[in-house]
Amino acid sequence: MNKMKIIGITACTAGIAHTYMAQSALQDAARKAGYDCKIETQGAMGAENELSAADIADADVVIIGADIGIExxxxxxxxxxxxxxxxxxxxxxxxxxxxxxxLI
Incomplete structure (x- = not known):
């Protein structure tokens, strides 16, 4: 059986510290629970760690942790x-x- 795959986006109003703290926290929690996880950040530097079409197609669920609108x-x-x-x-x-x- 394949590992469950979680993808997501984090974005805070300033687009600096909390965006990356949220990304790291989600990835760590997912891995500890035995899931694959990739989180894109949308912040002051633009989109980083961007999700590919393959990442999205393979994902079982999406987490959006955002205090602003996401792209x-x-x-x-x-x-x-x-x-x-x-x-x-x-x-x-x-x-x-x-x-x-x-949700799955």
Missing amino acids: GRDRFEGKPIYETSVSSCVTDPKKIVSEAIK
Whole structure:
């Protein structure tokens, strides 16, 4: 059986520290739970660690941790999406991953 695959986007209003803290926290929590995870950041530097078409096609669920509008949301059409704030991703990433997996 293949590992469950989680993708997502993090974006905070300043687009600096919290965007990357949320990315790291989600990826760590997902890996500890036994899932593959790739998180794109959208911040002051633009989009980084961009999700490829293959990443999106292979994903089981999408997590959007954002306090601002994100670009490219239409890429996830047809995928279950769990939306939350950046601060929730930083403070309780394990819960966010668990709740997102329940959407599958």
